[in-house]
Amino acid sequence: MASRSKARDETPAFQARAFATTSDPASVVAFFDLDNTLLEGSSIYYIARGLMARRVFTVTQIVEFAGRQFRWATSGQENLNDIADIFAEMLTLVAGRTVEEVVGFGEEIYAERMKERIYPQTRALAQEHLAAGHQVYLVTAAAQELAELFARELGFTGALGTRSEVVDGVYTGRMMGKPMHGPAKATAIRALAKDTGFDLAGCYAYSDSANDLPMLESVGHPNAINPDPQLAERAQTEGWPSHDFRGKRVAARTAGAVSGAAVSVGSAVSGRLKSGLTALRRSPSD
Numbered sequence: 638m639a640s641r642s643k644a645r646d647e648t649p650a651f652q653a654r655a656f657a658t659t660s661d662p663a664s665v666v667a668f669f670d671l672d673n674t675l676l677e678g679s680s681i682y683y684i685a686r687g688l689m690a691r692r693v694f695t696v697t698q699i700v701e702f703a704g705r706q707f708r709w710a711t712s713g714q715e716n717l718n719d720i721a722d723i724f725a726e727m728l729t730l731v732a733g734r735t736v737e738e739v740v741g742f743g744e745e746i747y748a749e750r751m752k753e754r755i756y757p758q759t760r761a762l763a764q765e766h767l768a769a770g771h772q773v774y775l776v777t778a779a780a781q782e783l784a785e786l787f788a789r790e791l792g793f794t795g796a797l798g799t800r801s802e803v804v805d806g807v808y809t810g811r812m813m814g815k816p817m818h819g820p821a822k823a824t825a826i827r828a829l830a831k832d833t834g835f836d837l838a839g840c841y842a843y844s845d846s847a848n849d850l851p852m853l854e855s856v857g858h859p860n861a862i863n864p865d866p867q868l869a870e871r872a873q874t875e876g877w878p879s880h881d882f883r884g885k886r887v888a889a890r891t892a893g894a895v896s897g898a899a900v901s902v903g904s905a906v907s908g909r910l911k912s913g914l915t916a917l918r919r920s921p922s923d
Contacts, residue, residue, distance in 0.1 A: 665835070669774070732809060752790070822851065864881070
């Protein structure tokens with residue numbers, strides 16, 4: 638545990654970047670993905686752990702939900718309708734609860750489980766944009782409320798996330814529109830550009846996943862951070878800047894977590910719980 642904290646506290650090993658010059662820095666926007674780009678791991682995993690600890694839902698509920706995500710993650714196929722179903726089902730777990738209550742849980746879980754898992758190098762990149770007078774937005778498939786929480790805590794300009802239906806301050810369990818995933822991210826940033834009058838050709842985007850190629854291709858300055866193999870190949874072909882902040886420490890821990898899902902932990906309940914949570918680590922939340 639000590640080595641993990643020490644590694645996260647290290648000063649980023651790069652100097653301030655020379656961004657493209659512009660007469661109006663505020664017209665430049667940097668878009669950052671969340672899971673595995675800004676945050677080490679899956680936000681839905683940390684939220685699930687925190688909500689389970691608070692008895693918001695049962696072990697059976699999360700294992701059944703996570704099992705379906707595991708089958709999706711290992712299928713080798715990505716269907717946007719399936720992804721929409723996944724997020725719609727996830728929302729049923731908080732149906733009937735107030736926004737105030739769920740946001741309060743999110744703030745607590747952020748402090749407990751996610752704050753110290755933010756990549757310091759990615760955070761430094763975002764701060765460099767802000768210091769240059771640029772706007773910085775988080776663009777993530779995570780819930781809008783969670784996206785806004787990260788944006789507030791990190792001093793970002795704003796956030797674009799998946800929106801939930803709320804009636805009289807209570808979650809209905811239904812999603813509004815499509816999840817902020819894949820092509821939806823590109824659509825959202827184009828709409829933001831149209832509404833606020835900035836040119837995407839002068840903007841930046843950062844992601845770890847080939848799922849975000851539509852967003853990356855929409856800006857003039859795409860960047861890969863901790864890229865998956867498909868994005869790494871594309872970045873190399875296109876000459877896009879690429880950064881890997883994971884290191885052997887993270888790779889080893891991730892491998893251990895995945896292999897650990899196949900090991901019995903002594904009882905049927907604890908085994909199901911571990912398998913379910915490991916599946917959530919692989920959930921397509923971003």
